[in-house]
Amino acid sequence: MTGFDLSAILTNPEFIAMLLHGIVMTFVIAIGSWLLAMTLAILLLALRFSPGRFGNAFVAGYVSYHRNVPTLVQLMLWYFGIFTLLPDWLSYWLASHNAEAIFAIIGLGLCQAAYFSEDLRSGLRSVSPGQMEAARALGHGYLSAMRFVLMPQGVRNALPPLINHSVSLFKNSSLGVVIGASELTHAVKEIENLSFRTFEIYLIGTLLYLFFSLLIMAGGAYLTMRADPAARTRA
Amino acid sequence: MINDIIAIIRDYWLLLLIGQYPNGPLGGLANTLILSALSIALAFPLSILLALARLSKWPFLRWPVTVLVYVTRGVPLLMLILWSYFLVPLLTGADVPSFVTMLTTLVIYQAAFLSEVVRAGIVALGQGQMEAAKALGHGYFGAMRFVILPQALYNMIPSILSTFVSTIKDTTLGYVINVPDLTFAASQVNNQLLTQPFQVFLILALIYYAICWSLTHVAYRLERRITRKRAGLTGAGAAAVIAPAKIISEQL
Numbered sequence: 001m002t003g004f005d006l007s008a009i010l011t012n013p014e015f016i017a018m019l020l021h022g023i024v025m026t027f028v029i030a031i032g033s034w035l036l037a038m039t040l041a042i043l044l045l046a047l048r049f050s051p052g053r054f055g056n057a058f059v060a061g062y063v064s065y066h067r068n069v070p071t072l073v074q075l076m077l078w079y080f081g082i083f084t085l086l087p088d089w090l091s092y093w094l095a096s097h098n099a100e101a102i103f104a105i106i107g108l109g110l111c112q113a114a115y116f117s118e119d120l121r122s123g124l125r126s127v128s129p130g131q132m133e134a135a136r137a138l139g140h141g142y143l144s145a146m147r148f149v150l151m152p153q154g155v156r157n158a159l160p161p162l163i164n165h166s167v168s169l170f171k172n173s174s175l176g177v178v179i180g181a182s183e184l185t186h187a188v189k190e191i192e193n194l195s196f197r198t199f200e201i202y203l204i205g206t207l208l209y210l211f212f213s214l215l216i217m218a219g220g221a222y223l224t225m226r227a228d229p230a231a232r233t234r235a
Numbered sequence: 236m237i238n239d240i241i242a243i244i245r246d247y248w249l250l251l252l253i254g255q256y257p258n259g260p261l262g263g264l265a266n267t268l269i270l271s272a273l274s275i276a277l278a279f280p281l282s283i284l285l286a287l288a289r290l291s292k293w294p295f296l297r298w299p300v301t302v303l304v305y306v307t308r309g310v311p312l313l314m315l316i317l318w319s320y321f322l323v324p325l326l327t328g329a330d331v332p333s334f335v336t337m338l339t340t341l342v343i344y345q346a347a348f349l350s351e352v353v354r355a356g357i358v359a360l361g362q363g364q365m366e367a368a369k370a371l372g373h374g375y376f377g378a379m380r381f382v383i384l385p386q387a388l389y390n391m392i393p394s395i396l397s398t399f400v401s402t403i404k405d406t407t408l409g410y411v412i413n414v415p416d417l418t419f420a421a422s423q424v425n426n427q428l429l430t431q432p433f434q435v436f437l438i439l440a441l442i443y444y445a446i447c448w449s450l451t452h453v454a455y456r457l458e459r460r461i462t463r464k465r466a467g468l469t470g471a472g473a474a475a476v477i478a479p480a481k482i483i484s485e486q487l
Contacts, residue, residue: 068447069440070404073418077440080425081433167308174311178411185313198321206310206318213309 006200015191022187029104029173029183034166036109041116048121066114072175075107079179104176108169115165123158124150156227163220167213184208239434247424254415262415270416271402274341282349289354307347312408316340320412337409345402352394356387393458400450
């Protein structure tokens, strides 16, 4: 082991290809689970606001489970547990289609949906009830009042926690390494095993994660600023 | 299914509870709880120092802490664990058990998150408290020690409890460097049984759920009580004091 030398990794085309593959898989997992989470979160929200106690209790249970069980354990339950209970044809299909990444997306997405739906719910709850009444008085139906009056305000209120949780989701994509998904952390560990340049490759991996997280945070700050009408008129 | 679960618990409850303790290192649930409690106990004083540094008027104190907070917010905990696994033995020159590696990581990670909570608590108190304390003859540290921190920290008790919950959830990542905790014990059980992974990991999830749910519930009750107490103590103008009691924590 010689001194600090980043070029030993950065000039090796094999390592660069592994890193790029890792970054792509990290984004596939992060974006895939984000989309799954957001879709589910909106469904959960609709169920929560709909009349009937069963739907409400279901959502409360769903949120409670996914917030109180460690994400890693949820992933393990999916990959090591539920995977084995599936019918043969489905497990064969999954195994030949990168099952690790699929289960990472499912596990992270379902978990994150609980957080997203709570963020949206508290955002909506902080919109004054008068807004709904006023919208209805102006001739909006329930759905159209939701769409044009309540949701825009609710989402704006919910933006800061949504962005924080999106960053967490991106960071949590690294948990995929435990179930064998070939994302960035996996690539970092592989390269470490091949090159023995632990310090250099960890530094590269850390800086990559930091760069993308800060990028998401900056994008979020920009969105928050854009969504705030007071800030817009000031500009 | 239910019978399998009961059988697994009957056969392996001791392993899940304390690991291989008399014949090996302490592990299982006991180790998970010890690791989390120790991390919080060490991270808490550190977080106060970090928060004070972050609020300091000297840039050479403020900048390093700001960088630390952004690094812990932007880099996955898993990556930080790998760093400690590599650096702690290198720096101390000793063969460090994975428990200590994990503890180091968690202390730094949670201290950075808690420092944001402490900072929010101090900022939410408002300038007036500090000015009044100084007018009464306290110096900076006297004012912090006797006026600002007692109020800010009291308001933060629920947040600290919820940080404890996320620490318990974070300890699961020790699995990657073979920390003998509850998750590790469960995967040992799974390796011995081989045929019932779903049942084993379901038990694991349920144990974590029971612990974290009860603690979250306690935090919620405490928060309501503190909010009410604060509102009663200071009357109508208590809005600013109530604000920091909002639970801020990282999820994992």
